[in-house]
Structure formats: structure tokens, C-alpha cells
Amino acid sequence: MNIPFYKMHGIGNDFVIIDNSVNNIELNERRIKTLCDRRYGIGCDQLIILSKPKDSNADIYVRFFNEGGDEAGACGNGSRCVAGWLHHKYQRKEFTLQTNAGLLPVEVIDNHTMKVNMGQPRMKWQDIPLSRDVDTLNLPLSGDPAAVSMGNPHATFFVEDLSTVDPVFSGKMLEKDPLFAEGANIGFVQMLDRQSMRVRVWERGAGLTLACGSGACASVVNAVRRGFADRYCEVKMDGGNLIIEWDEETNNVLMTGAVHFSFTGQFDLDNYPL
Numbered sequence: 003m004n005i006p007f008y009k010m011h012g013i014g015n016d017f018v019i020i021d022n023s024v025n026n027i028e029l030n031e032r033r034i035k036t037l038c039d040r041r042y043g044i045g046c047d048q049l050i051i052l053s054k055p056k057d058s059n060a061d062i063y064v065r066f067f068n069e070g071g072d073e074a075g076a077c078g079n080g081s082r083c084v085a086g087w088l089h090h091k092y093q094r095k096e097f098t099l100q101t102n103a104g105l106l107p108v109e110v111i112d113n114h115t116m117k118v119n120m121g122q123p124r125m126k127w128q129d130i131p132l133s134r135d136v137d138t139l140n141l142p143l144s145g146d147p148a149a150v151s152m153g154n155p156h157a158t159f160f161v162e163d164l165s166t167v168d169p170v171f172s173g174k175m176l177e178k179d180p181l182f183a184e185g186a187n188i189g190f191v192q193m194l195d196r197q198s199m200r201v202r203v204w205e206r207g208a209g210l211t212l213a214c215g216s217g218a219c220a221s222v223v224n225a226v227r228r229g230f231a232d233r234y235c236e237v238k239m240d241g242g243n244l245i246i247e248w249d250e251e252t253n254n255v256l257m258t259g260a261v262h263f264s265f266t267g268q269f270d271l272d273n274y275p276l
């Protein structure tokens with residue numbers, strides 16, 4: 003059985019998108035891992051499954067799976083790519099995505115630029131979630147990171163010089179620290195000035211990616227909380243740049259950046275056994 007898929011990326015963070023409202027394929031960890039595997043499958047950082055929304059205010063229900071097989075509540079770049087996919091299909095300028103982290107309004111700026119409202123950051127230790135009651139602005143870990151949830155858990159390390167950090171070594175070690183009840187995405191941030199920063203993120207369940215949208219949001223939120231940044235920042239990642247705005251009135255975090263279709267195709271479901 004041949005299943006259509008769409009390969010997209012948001013500044014290098016790449017996704018395989020499957021419209022399951024049409025196909026209804028059965029998913030399990032093994033099948034997800036195989037689809038995401040760059041050696042044997044199509045290959046991507048995250049698999050995105052679209053289906054009919056349960057909420058009548060939403061246009062589509064979106065689920066994100068890391069290449070490791072686990073499900074994530076939020077994915078910023080993935081949400082922007084789904085906005086690009088919807089725009090391509092329906093030629094509208096506004097959509098609402100239903101995700102496991104809530105309803106996310108998206109705005110089409112132009113054919114390749116999408117703005118997602120990622121909602122309000124959560125800073126209480128239980129909401130991140132951490133495994134115990136600690137100050138989320140200064141976690142009791144070496145390097146003094148700050149934690150926040152953008153619908154998924156993030157820890158942000160502020161460093162003087164990003165070129166001295168090995169995000170693979172440190173990320174691997176920290177992702178599953180017992181302080182993070184459900185693991186965490188580990189971000190490393192070098193402030194350039196109050197409105198720009200360089201960021202690299204070791205993603206939970208996916209490793210070092212070229213960009214992480216929710217990680218960019220978390221970096222700006224934590225930089226503002228620490229007094230390092232203004233609420234409007236350019237975040238420079240290995241794959242490109244994002245504009246992040248943390249709105250003072252609504253407390254929502256807005257993310258704007260480019261999305262691109264890489265290719266579309268079909269895969270034979272029989273090669274992806276359950």
C-alpha cells in the first residue's frame with residue numbers, strides 16, 4: 003500500500019508529514035523510528051501526523067513524534083511547516099492547529115514565511131515538568147540553566163562563547179537528568195546583544211538539530227527572565243534565523259520564520275512493519 007508523504011523543513015529542522023485523515027495508517031514506535039531513520043526510511047528529525055481535529059475551532063489535529071519514537075507536545079518549526087502545508091492546500095492566510103499543547107493560531111506572512119502563536123510559557127516546576135520543587139530560573143545543575151515549558155520542556159544554558167560548547171556531549175548527558183521528569187531539550191545560548199542571540203539545541207529524542215523552534219522561544223523567554231534580552235529578538239540557529247516576540251499584554255510567544263517543501267513522494271507501507 004502506497005502512502006503519500008511530504009518532506010518539509012523549517013530552517014533545517016526537517017519533517018516527514020503524513021496526512022492521516024486520508025490514510026489512517028497505524029503507528030507504533032518501531033514504524034515511527036523506521037520512517038524517521040535516515041539510513042533505511044525517508045529520514046527526518048520529527049514525523050508529523052495530521053488528522054481530523056476533535057476541537058471544532060481547529061483546522062487540523064497535529065501530532066509530533068521524535069525520531070526516537072516518543073511523542074512531543076509541541077514543535078515550533080513543525081507547526082510552521084504544517085501552516086505552510088495548509089496554505090499550499092487551501093490558499094488561506096490563517097489557520098488554527100490543534101496540538102497536544104493546545105490550540106495554536108498561525109498566520110501566513112507570505113508563501114514561505116509563517117508566524118505561529120506558541121501560547122504562554124509555563125514556568126512552574128510542576129508544569130515543565132521537573133521532578134521536584136526548585137527555582138526554575140536557576141536550576142540546581144552545573145552551568146546554572148533556566149527551565150521553561152513551551153508545551154515541551156526546555157533547559158537553557160547561557161554561555162559566553164558558543165564555540166567552546168560541545169552540545170552533543172553536554173546535551174546527551176543532560177537530556178535525561180533525573181531533575182527533568184520527562185527529559186528536556188537542552189539549549190545553549192550566547193547573547194550577541196539585547197535583541198539577538200546565537201542558539202544551538204540538543205533536542206530530546208532527536209539529538210542536535212539545525213534549529214529548534216520551541217527552543218528559540220524558550221531561549222528568548224529565559225533570556226528576558228534573566229534580564230539579558232528584550233521581548234523582541236532575532237534567534238540565529240545553525241539552519242537559519244527566527245524572530246521571537248514575547249507579547250507583554252497577552253503573555254503569548256510568537257515565532258516567525260521560513261518554511262520550505264523539500265520533496266513529496268510515496269512510501270510502501272509494507273516496508274515499514276509494525
Ligand SMILES: N[C@@H](CCC[C@H](N)C(=O)O)C(=O)O
Nearest residue numbers: 074077078079154214215216
Ligand atoms: N524541533 C522542535 C521540537 C521537537 C520536539 C522536541 N524534540 C521534544 O521532544 O520536546 C521545534 O521546532 O520546536
